[in-house]
Each structure stands twice: as structure tokens, then as C-alpha cells.
Amino acid sequence: MADDNLDNLADKLAEEAAAMAADLQGGGAAAAGADKSKTSATGNPGKDRNLNLILDIPLRVTVELGRTKMPVSELLNLTQGSVIELSKLAGEPMEVLVNDKLIARGEAVVVNEKFGVRLTDIISPAERVEQLK
Numbered sequence: 001m002a003d004d005n006l007d008n009l010a011d012k013l014a015e016e017a018a019a020m021a022a023d024l025q026g027g028g029a030a031a032a033g034a035d036k037s038k039t040s041a042t043g044n045p046g047k048d049r050n051l052n053l054i055l056d057i058p059l060r061v062t063v064e065l066g067r068t069k070m071p072v073s074e075l076l077n078l079t080q081g082s083v084i085e086l087s088k089l090a091g092e093p094m095e096v097l098v099n100d101k102l103i104a105r106g107e108a109v110v111v112n113e114k115f116g117v118r119l120t121d122i123i124s125p126a127e128r129v130e131q132l133k
Contacts (some may be wrong), residue, residue: 062097
């Protein structure tokens with residue numbers, strides 16, 4: 001139950017952050033009446049201070065290679081060396097999810113003997129906000 005509340009809060013904060021980012025990109029009609037003494041680096045008063053409120057919130061980042069469904073009997077029969085067929089084709093981009101929301105696609109890379117993801121396509125802010133609805 002607490003995890004659901006945190007997820008809901010994180011989703012709302014992400015929506016507000018996206019709205020602030022869109023406002024920053026669009027010139028910021030809301031900033032027009034704000035206190036002029038709190039001018040941010042972007043020229044919009046108070047926006048950096050508002051964004052700083054959410055910068056330390058931990059988010060769950062998932063990189064999904066693919067998915068599959070299998071009955072329990074197949075799952076119990078898996079052994080070392082078993083191959084599980086996934087829904088994605090070889091070479092298809094992996095999906096990067098933040099709190100189960102798609103934000104980017106990328107390809108697997110190896111950096112210093114560790115796996116990583118090179119982002120090849122970032123979902124536009126408008127598409128991300130649409131996913132929140």
C-alpha cells in the first residue's frame with residue numbers, strides 16, 4: 001500500500017516536472033507574474049527553485065530486454081543453459097522505463113566489463129506527459 005502511494009506521488013511529481021519543463025520551453029506564461037528577484041539560469045523566475053524540490057526523489061529505472069509468458073510447469077523445468085524466447089527480435093531496441101513509464105529506447109553496450117544502455121531515442125516530453133494520463 002505504501003509503495004502504491006509512493007508510486008502515485010512520484011507519478012504526480014513527474015507530471016508536474018514535465019509541465020514545468022514544458023513551461024520553461026514555451027516561454028513560461030506562469031512565470032510572468034512570479035517574483036522577479038528569483039530569476040533562474042533560464043531567465044524564468046523561481047523555476048530552478050521549484051525543480052530543485054524534486055531532484056532528490058528516488059525513481060525506479062528499468063531496462064527491458066523483452067518479455068515472455070510461460071506456465072509454471074515450464075518455469076520449473078528451466079535448468080542452467082535453458083533458453084527463454086522473448087517477445088522482441090534480436091537487434092530491436094531495449095526500452096528504458098522510469099516507474100513503469102517508457103522514457104527512452106536504446107541498445108546494449110559493454111563499458112568496463114559491465115553492461116549498459118546507450119540511449120538511441122528519447123520519448124518527447126509531450127509523449128511522456130500523455131503516458132501519465
